Amino acid sequence: MDVNMAKLDELDLKILQELVADSSQSIPKLSKKIDVNTSVVYSRIKRLVRRGIIKRFTVEVDESQLGYTVSAYVGVNTDSKKRDSVRTGIMGIPEVRELAEVTGRFDFLVFLRAKGLEELHNVISQKIGMIDGVEHTETFISMRQESKGPEI
C-alpha cells in the first residue's frame, strides 16, 4: 500500500536486484561486487526482510522437469453470490498456481499446470467446472511463455 511504502534508496534497490538475480551469493561477495561495506549490506538486507520488501528467499523450480508440461489460463465466471466459496474451491486444487479476481469479461483468471492435456482437461472440467457457483469457463492453453523479474 502507498501509506506503507518504504523509502528505498539506490543501494536498497541495487541489493534487491542482486538478490533477485542470485540470492545464493554470499554477502561478503555481494558487498565487494557493489563496493559497499559488508556491515551495511547485512543491515540493509535485514531491514528489507523486516519491512517485508523481501518476502522470502526461495528457489525457482523448472516445473516441466517435474512433469508439469502443460500450462493454461482459465477464465472463470461465477454466480456472484458464491464468489468467495468458488475462490476457496479453486485455490484448493493442487494444479492451480495463481488466481486473480478481475474486472471485465471474467470474474477470475486462473493459472494452472498439468502433466498432460488429458489431465488439463480433467482439472478444468472435473475440478473447476464442478465447483458449486462456477457457471462458465474459457481455456487459454499456453503454447509459449516468457517472464521477467520485478522491475527494480
Add this chain to the structure above:
Amino acid sequence: MDVNMAKLDELDLKILQELVADSSQSIPKLSKKIDVNTSVVYSRIKRLVRRGIIKRFTVEVDESQLGYTVSAYVGVNTDSKKRDSVRTGIMGIPEVRELAEVTGRFDFLVFLRAKGLEELHNVISQKIGMIDGVEHTETFISMRQESKGPEI
C-alpha cells in the same frame, strides 16, 4: 520435456520443497531438519542445480512496496503475420512481467504491473496498443490475487 525428465526421488522432492519455502536456511540445518547426512544434501542440491531443476536462487519481492500497486492481465490480438515482432515489442515494455502465447480468443495474455491506474492505462493504450501488429486488447484489472508455489 518428457525425454529430459530427470528421475527425482523422495529426497530430491523434499529438498526442493524445503528450498522453495526457505532457501536461506543453511544446508547443515536443513539436513538436520530432514534427518539426512549433510554431505548427501550438498550433493543432491548440486545435482538439482546442474540438471536445471533448480533454475536459480532468488528472493521474492513485494512489488506493491516498490510502488507497483496495480496489476492486470491484458488479452492481445495481433495480425498473425506480425506475431513475433509483437511478442518482442511487448516483452520490451518494462511494466510487463509475463507473456503467454495462447490458444483461444486471444493470441497473447500479458501480465503487467503499474504504479497507478493512470499509468496502467498509459501502458495499455500507448505502449501495447501502439505496437505495429496489435489489433485489439482487452484488460482484466486484478483486484485481488493469490498464488501458490509449485506442487512438489
Add this chain to the structure above:
DNA sequence: ATTGAAACAACTTGCAG
C-alpha cells in the same frame, strides 16, 4: 547510518571407510 576489525560461529570440501 557507516566503518573496520576482532572474535566467534558456521559452512564446505575432500576423503577414508
Add this chain to the structure above:
DNA sequence: CTGCAAGTTGTTTCAAT
C-alpha cells in the same frame, strides 16, 4: 552414503565516527 577433519568463509558485535 557416512562421518569427520581441515580449511575456508560467513556473521555478529562494538567502539568510533
